[in-house]
Amino acid sequence: MATGGASFHKGSDLIHDYSCSTCEENDLNTEAQHFCPQCEHYLCDKCVKLHGGYFKKHVVYGRGDIQKWADFSMDICYQHGNKLEVHCDDHQELCCSVCVALNHRLCSSISHLPDLARGFLETAEFKQLPAVVDKMRSRLDELKNVRTKDQDSLIDSYKNIIAEVKALRKNINTILDQLERKTVEQLDRMMKDLEKSIKDDLETCAQMDHQLKTMIEKLQQITGKNKETSSYIGYIKCQSKLSEATCFVQEIRHNDVMKLKSDESVVPFLRNLKNLGDIEKFQGYKTQSSAQYSVKIKEDNNVCDIECICELPGGEVVIADFANSRVKLLNKKYRVTDHYDFPAGPLHLCHITNNDVAVAFINSEVHFLTLTRGKLQAVRKFTTDHETCSIAHIQSQLFVSSNDAIYLYTIKGTFVKKIYEAYGFGLQASKCAVSTDGERFYVTNMDDSKLITLDKTGQVISTLEDSDLKDPTGLCVSPSGHVFVCWWEPGTVLQVDKEGRQRLATVAGKADGLCKPQSVWFSEQTSTLLVGNLNTDTLTVLKLC
Structure with a gap:
């Protein structure tokens, strides 16, 4: 060169x-x-x-x-x-x-x-280029905002893990303190018993020694005409005391000491631990592609309003169309193949077992439908004493939420108890979901723009809120425990951790065709996220990776 x-x-x-x-x-x-x-x-x-x-x-x-x-x-x-x-x-x-x-x-x-x-x-192509560039720049801006949020979430997760590690260490210290206390208590009891035993032995030794000394002195001092008889009596008594002393001396345990026989498994177990827990790097799901599928049928008089979505074991999808007062059945290609009409609009539904679904209505009714030979058929229903905004099922139990509480029912519709009650303005058109192990409930609170996570007794475990997130609506928990939540503003679906404490990823947003998303379902069979937007005739289908 x-x-x-x-x-x-x-x-x-x-x-x-x-x-x-x-x-x-x-x-x-x-x-x-x-x-x-x-x-x-x-x-x-x-x-x-x-x-x-x-x-x-x-x-x-x-x-x-x-x-x-x-x-x-x-x-x-x-x-x-x-x-x-x-x-x-x-x-x-x-x-x-x-x-x-x-x-x-x-x-x-x-x-x-x-x-x-x-x-x-x-x-x-050339004339459309500025619009294409603008769209991509918008997506890049959205991605930048998302990644900024991810950065904040990363810092929060770091702080949370540090807090969990310290809490775990504190818990371990508490357990060790308890073990130490119990061991010392055992030592104290044994020490007290041994000290008493030695003290008693010393007193007995001193008493016998004194008695033997006195007896032999008196025996040696006997005089008079009955000396022989008295000496014989003294001899017999002295022999008796000697025999008693001999037995006592033989029974006494010498060299009383204590030794600690430690649990030999404790120290090796602790030494073999590499750390207090594995730190997992978790990257949430993200959208790979999106498509829109029409769910409108000729019988619909209004714009569709998909309030809830769930999937059947065979891959068919069931949606609740509130605006047109019907439940619709979609095949694997997301085409409407059947529908079942109701007098009022269904607010929520959930899969029960096999091909059965439960449908909740605001008029305090819960209806059950089943899929038989490609057709939706009514099975039975039951009535509650409260509004029924949302419904979830796990382990033959139904959890029904109103605007201000969550109730537990049997699968047959028998009331069991109230799980949780909100005060003030209530939950306001809340939706609920339950974890696959039945240990946690997730509830969206539109009034306070929060996601609330409860334990199975109804105690609040955590709340998730963000100044940029408003009006949480639909949510779902996948069989593997992935939690997805819709937020009307800014029109996103978030993936949150199982404890409901922090966001893991912004899975989809406006750039993916979302506008006030209000219902969501994640199909693990196909890694597909189904989203229903407010007042639209289409179902948004997102392929995730």
């Missing part, structure tokens, strides 16, 4: 990645070492000195900033800095003369750019 100071006639075979623009005008072939974005000129070492004398305020980039050279001109080759002249049809690439010489000499079809561009300004 030639140095910046060496010049050759333009006809030279020497190829530079960037050639000096000024030298080219004088039919010289010189390698450029500098670039001026304001002039859009590439300059060699000699020409840059002249350029600096005329344009002292221009910022010139050297070879150290070569990544900035090619981005300034639309018709310049990003690789070699020369003017783009042809298009390689084999590789679908714009090329300069250097590109052709180095990489495309063997290509079968190379077109001259002026020939390809003739009449292009009048084509629909």
